[in-house]
Amino acid sequence: MSKRLSPQLQHITEDACCETHLEPIQLFCDVDQITLCSKCFQSQEHKHHAVCGIQEAAENYRKLFQEILNTSREKLEAAKSILTDEQERMAMIQEEEQNFKKMIESEYSMRLRLLDEECELNLQRQQECTSDLNLREGLLNQVIQLATELEEMFQEMLQRLSHVGRENMKKLKESEARVSEQICSLQKLTTELEKKCGEDALALLKNAKYSLERSKSLLLERLEPAHIIDLSLCHIRGFSSMFRVLQRHLTLDPETAHPCLALSEDLRTVKLRHGQQDGAGDPGRLDFSAMVLAAESFTSGRHYWEVDVEKATRWQVGIFHGSADTKGSTARASGEKVLLTGSVMGTEWTLWVFPPLKRLFLKKKLDTVGVFLDYEHGQISFYNVTETSLIYSFSHCAFQGALRPVFSLCIPNGDTSPDSLTISTQHGPSCDAAVSP
Numbered sequence: 146m147s148k149r150l151s152p153q154l155q156h157i158t159e160d161a162c163c164e165t166h167l168e169p170i171q172l173f174c175d176v177d178q179i180t181l182c183s184k185c186f187q188s189q190e191h192k193h194h195a196v197c198g199i200q201e202a203a204e205n206y207r208k209l210f211q212e213i214l215n216t217s218r219e220k221l222e223a224a225k226s227i228l229t230d231e232q233e234r235m236a237m238i239q240e241e242e243q244n245f246k247k248m249i250e251s252e253y254s255m256r257l258r259l260l261d262e263e264c265e266l267n268l269q270r271q272q273e274c275t276s277d278l279n280l281r282e283g284l285l286n287q288v289i290q291l292a293t294e295l296e297e298m299f300q301e302m303l304q305r306l307s308h309v310g311r312e313n314m315k316k317l318k319e320s321e322a323r324v325s326e327q328i329c330s331l332q333k334l335t336t337e338l339e340k341k342c343g344e345d346a347l348a349l350l351k352n353a354k355y356s357l358e359r360s361k362s363l364l365l366e367r368l369e370p371a372h373i374i375d376l377s378l379c380h381i382r383g384f385s386s387m388f389r390v391l392q393r394h395l396t397l398d399p400e401t402a403h404p405c406l407a408l409s410e411d412l413r414t415v416k417l418r419h420g421q422q423d424g425a426g427d428p429g430r431l432d433f434s435a436m437v438l439a440a441e442s443f444t445s446g447r448h449y450w451e452v453d454v455e456k457a458t459r460w461q462v463g464i465f466h467g468s469a470d471t472k473g474s475t476a477r478a479s480g481e482k483v484l485l486t487g488s489v490m491g492t493e494w495t496l497w498v499f500p501p502l503k504r505l506f507l508k509k510k511l512d513t514v515g516v517f518l519d520y521e522h523g524q525i526s527f528y529n530v531t532e533t534s535l536i537y538s539f540s541h542c543a544f545q546g547a548l549r550p551v552f553s554l555c556i557p558n559g560d561t562s563p564d565s566l567t568i569s570t571q572h573g574p575s576c577d578a579a580v581s582p
Contacts, residue, residue: 161347170347173202178354180347203346206353213360214338221331224368228324231370235317238373242310245376246303251540252381253299255517255524257292259387259447264288266390298383306379313373320371327366334363377505381535384528388517391449393441395550395568401438405556408437416565417554435554438465439568442547448518450550451530451569455512458489459555460566462514464525464548482551483539485527487511498527498537505537513569520544 161170161180168182176194197205264285338360341349396412407418415437452462463484486497489510496505507529514536515528523542528535554564 171199172196173199173350175202175354178350178352180350199346199350203349206349206357207342209357210338210341210349210360213357213364214335214342216364217331217335217338217360220364220368221328221335224324224328224331227368227370228321228328231317231321231324234370234373235314235321238310238313238317238376241376242306245306245379247540248535248538249299249302249306249381251524252526252535252538253295255519255522255526256295256383256385258522259385260288260291260295263385263387263390299381302379302381306376309374309376309379313376316371316373324368327368330363330366334360375506377507377537380529380532382533384515384530384533388449388515391447391517393448393450395439395441395450397552397568398438398440398549401436403435403437405435406437406554412440413570414565414567415552415554417556417562435556436461436465437552439550439552442549443518443520444547445520447520450516452514452516452552453512453567453569454487454514457487457554457564457566458562459487459564461486461551461553462516462527462566463551464516464518465551466544466546466548483525483542484551484553485514485516485536487514488555496536498539503537507536516550518548520548 162168163170163180163182163185166182166184168184170180170182172181172183172185173179174181174194174196180199181196337356341356397408397415399408399412402408402415405418406415408415417435454460454462461484463482466481482499484497484499486499488495488497494507494510496507496511497503498505509532511529511531513530515530517526517528518524522540523544524538524540525542526535526538552566552568554562554566
């Protein structure tokens with residue numbers, strides 16, 4: 146390395162002198178992280194080290210500190226955002242736990258009502274066949290046992306829900322404390338870096354590499370929210386055998402079908418017509434305006450139906466209340482719905498319920514959806530028929546007027562979609578839809 150010094154190295158204060166040689170300090174050794182005078186520079190100790198002028202070294206480190214300062218500020222804002230989200234999630238999961246508790250209690254009450262109704266039906270049938278008191282007593286004991294088992298099962302669900310809720314809250318509080326600590330560290334680091342960037346050359350170079358490495362290590366700490374268990378994974382297992390008795394024979398109403406929908410001859414299957422897709426829409430938006438209503442309507446009673454969704458990637462099923470005088474658009478615009486929406490994006494399977502819009506989580510893709518409506522008790526429930534478990538339930542709904550099952554497919558943007566929905570065949574006896582069984 147040349148021993149000649151650059152003219153820019155003359156901007157050094159008078160008191161900045163080498164303690165060994167009492168010469169002005171003009172250079173900086175990046176290897177040993179010390180300042181040098183011209184005599185130190187000529188020694189064997191620094192002969193093969195990376196040495197440059199103090200101002201040049203200071204500017205290089207100032208740029209590095211400024212880059213880390215910018216990253217620190219960004220990470221600080223990200224940490225504050227995560228902290229806000231964690232605090233919001235704490236309030237949200239408490240509300241969700243209460244909602245799921247109400248849903249479990251509502252499902253229990255419904256199952257108990259159906260069990261009582263099933264018992265009454267069996268007693269009536271038995272009375273018509275025989276007057277054997279022992280058989281009657283045996284049936285009553287069986288119902289009592291089933292009711293006890295049902296209560297125990299739902300109590301266990303409530304306990305599991307409470308346990309998951311406590312574990313989620315514990316994780317979120319730990320995350321809140323951890324992120325708060327990271328925010329304090331980042332705020333301190335940001336202040337130190339701001340001060341460092343404003344210092345003169347000699348002060349900035351003091352412990353520069355150590356400060357740089359320490360700052361980098363702080364920024365390497367991962368910022369991530371707590372991983373909690375979604376309460377919708379606390380499935381309510383089981384299926385009422387009365388659903389088969391309450392299952393209705395539904396058909397699709399061609400008069401309410403969206404123009405891009407094609408119905409099968411038996412009016413049980415709906416699919417998208419070829420060549421009817423609108424490619425001008427927003428690719429990121431799911432358009433479920435392609436809907437059709439069932440020909441049957443319900444004004445009272447309890448009703449159950451099933452929909453095969455296996456051949457659809459984006460669909461909606463539920464109930465509709467409102468006018469449907471013309472095809473599709475009026476039905477969509479002038480009515481109210483309670484919906485379950487399924488969507489497959491790549492390998493990710495997602496469910497949503499509405500209203501209000503809420504995301505649910507399932508481990509497996511749905512094949513068949515069961516829908517149960519109890520008009521008088523204001524309840525509509527969606528079931529995973531394959532797994533015989535409750536997906537979601539709405540209770541205390543204020544139903545008025547006629548309700549009709551609704552079925553929708555997502556209109557694709559440009560590509561042809563093979564999606565279709567099929568109303569499953571009836572397993573139980575046919576019944577007038579307007580009359581409670």
